[in-house]
């Protein structure tokens with residue numbers, strides 16, 4: 001009995017890093033979400049995880065991928081799988097871009113710096129949000145990888161111009177104009193919790209903090225969180241505000257197609273429009289000389305009842321052809337989702353929550369985990385479907 005027992009007993013070496021211990025228990029992005037949910041205060045987790053109104057669009061974004069199944073081919077030589085692709089004229093190892101997420105330091109004190117470093121290691125473009133908690137220059141200082149800057153259009157156009165010029169000066173390669181946020185979607189989890197940015201400290205927050213000591217300790221030890229790109233500009237960047245109060249008072253609701261020319265004058269480089277939700281608007285973007293569109297409903301955080309990006313891919317790509325790059329942003333949790341989107345005509349995919357779950361669960365190594373998990377997932381799916389190169393993909397690879 002002892003001989004048999006001895007032959008099978010294997011103890012894992014003790015891992016001293018708590019982050020690595022947490023990651024060792026995760027097999028996928030859903031697991032990271034569960035770890036982040038346990039680790040982050042409820043209000044913080046809900047800010048990341050939540051969406052608008054009944055969250056129908058949030059659920060549908062991910063669920064729609066399940067409506068497509070592969071049409072696999074076997075006995076194909078898949079000994080070498082190629083996941084490389086061109087994004088805005090540059091070769092990237094994977095058709096993946098990290099979407100902008102405001103207030104990233106809420107998940108981990110390193111915030112945008114951690115995400116930008118992980119993206120640079122993976123050779124993937126990282127999009128810094130206007131509402132970031134690390135500045136354009138701080139991020140450029142830690143990442144030599146490809147960086148894009150996301151623009152929200154404030155009423156104060158001088159402020160927008162100044163940020164765009166700073167991004168140009170700091171070597172960002174493209175701007176991403178987000179156009180689905182004329183007013184803020186009604187995020188009811190945040191309303192119930194009275195969530196503000198930065199988080200206010202009240203009795204409920206203190207209790208939440210006691211229940212989540214790891215996050216609270218990190219939060220209290222790091223410098224105060226603020227909107228780093230606009231701090232010190234008037235009433236911006238300092239006191240706690242609700243996001244809706246902030247967005248609805250600062251963003252330009254009059255923004256229209258007529259303003260695109262202004263951006264083309266101010267920014268010397270590729271422009272991506274993020275938040276396109278119809279074939280008609282994709283065609284209008286193309287007629288304005290835009291380089292790429294991100295089909296996106298903001299991860300379900302804006303208009304509840306919006307179409308899912310994955311279901312728009314085929315008609316949009318058919319309408320715009322090869323000249324306009326089309327990205328699929330929303331609901332991507334697995335490499336197989338990326339492969340499905342590419343088969344439907346995407347030129348690349350974008351992820352938001354996936355990397356935030358990784359960051360909230362285990363900091364920077366958590367983001368590395370997510371990017372590696374998705375890269376492996378794409379490679380494995382291409383091998384198992386018998387399409388060893390991304391360029392082998394087309395709608396014929398899927399059944400609906």
Ligand SMILES: Cc1cc2nc3c(=O)[nH]c(=O)nc-3n(C[C@H](O)[C@H](O)[C@H](O)COP(=O)(O)O)c2cc1C
Nearest residue numbers: 048099100101102129178298299330331351352353
């Ligand atoms: C916490 C959070 C903050 C976000 N902040 C921004 C932002 O500042 N600017 C922007 O264009 N999109 C923002 N988004 C939307 C993402 O860029 C992206 O469109 C969305 O997360 C994609 O869906 P997914 O989370 O299912 O991947 C945010 C999303 C989340 C979850």
